[in-house]
Amino acid sequence: MSMIVIQGLCKQFRGAATGLFGHRKPIVALDDVSLAIAEGESYGLVGESGSGKSTLARCLVGLERPTRGRIEIDGLDPLADRQRTAKRLAETVQIVFQDPYSSLNPRMQVGAIIEEPMIVHRSRLGLRRDARRRGVARLLERVGLPPSCAARYPHQFSGGQRQRIAIARALAVEPRVLLLDEPTSALDVSVQAQILELLGxxxxxxxxxxxxxxxDLGAVRFACDRVGVLWHGRMVEEGVTAHVFDAPAQDYTKNLLAAVPEVDPDASIAVRRAGA
Ligand SMILES: Nc1ncnc2c1ncn2[C@@H]1O[C@H](COP(=O)(O)OP(=O)(O)OP(=O)(O)O)[C@@H](O)[C@H]1O
Ligand SMILES: [Mg+2]
Known part of the structure; x- marks a missing residue:
């Protein structure tokens, strides 16, 4: 069964005014993108900077409204009735961003950061205060941090630990889908493999x-069952990760792969482990 279905997704942004008459050429961030992700699958989205990867992820969680197209997540249509589906959508899909420095409130203790979504969604989760506290301790353990971290502040942690905290917070509502937007790109190479292994x-x-x-094609090869390649907002290639990486059908994918020195997963992850 498909957990995520995207059909004909288009997103245009207003471009900057140019020329004598202030003509605005729209920026086409997504151009007729379709894909389906099965329940339990890990789907990688790759492409150069500006190819539309984040825009697609943002459309899925309602942070961006598509110009056209259809989205279905776990049977929910986030575009049809946003008022009604917003809360259920947030319970189903959580997003983890690249930068755990800016995504965690520096003034809040880690325990409160992780507990906050449990409070927002308490009607579904049905957790009272003491149960939420136990839930925080369990989540911290789950992401490999001691429960005593709950009383500390984000700045007291390393980048990798902060990303673990962001992952714990994303899991607090017991979601079914995680959107991971460059989850390891801001981290030290030595920490990237640990976070990828935790996510797996x-x-x-x-x-x-x-x-x-x-x-990071090495990370995608390690973490994803299938991969889609975006180029200027279009899906130019899609398939089982190993197939696409070993025998890319499109020139664009070949160039993308040629631009990275090492995408052999075992080799690159081993290098990262060795650095740990
Ligand atoms: N709010 C916005 N207003 C105008 N243009 C935008 C906006 N958000 C994104 N864009 C444009 O849409 C295109 C796709 O951007 P997007 O952030 O999705 O790319 P990306 O593949 O995530 O890139 P990166 O790898 O650098 O994160 C780019 O041309 C970008 O400049
Ligand atoms: Mg992006």
Missing amino acids: ALRRSMGLTFLFVSH
Whole structure:
């Protein structure tokens, strides 16, 4: 069964005014993109900077409204009735951003950061205060941090630890889908493999579905079952990750792969582990 279905997704942004008459040429960020992601699958979205990867992820969680197209996530249509579906959508899909420095409130203790979504969604989760506190401790353990971290502040952690905290917060509402937008790109190389392994373990144990956005092809090869290649907002190639990476059909994909020195997953992850 498909957890995510996207059909004919288009997104245009207003361009800057140019020329004598202030003519605005629209920026086409997504151009007729279709894809389906099965429940429990990890789908990678790759492409150069500006190819539309983040725009697609943002459309999925309602942060951006598509110009055209259809989206369905776990049977929900986030575009049809936003008032009604916004809360259920947030319970289904959570997003983890690249930069755990700016995505965590520096004034809040880590325990409160992770507990906040449990409070927002308490009617569904049905957790009272003491149960939420236990939930925070469990989530911290799940992402490999001691429960004592709850009383500390984000600045007291390393980048990798902060990304673990962001992942714990994303899991607090027991979502079914994680959108990971460059989840390891801001981290030290030595920490990237640990976070990728954590994400893989969480996906298996919790049955999560991933949309993994990255320009780190080594990370995508390690973390994703299938991959889609975006080029100027268009899906130019899609398939099983190993097939696409070993035998790319499109010139654009070949160039993208040629631009990275090492995308052999075992080699590149081993290099990163060795650095750990
Ligand atoms: N709010 C916005 N207003 C105008 N243009 C935008 C906006 N957001 C994105 N764009 C444009 O849409 C295109 C796609 O951007 P997007 O952020 O989706 O790319 P990306 O593939 O995520 O790139 P990166 O790898 O650098 O993160 C780019 O040309 C970008 O400049
Ligand atoms: Mg992006």
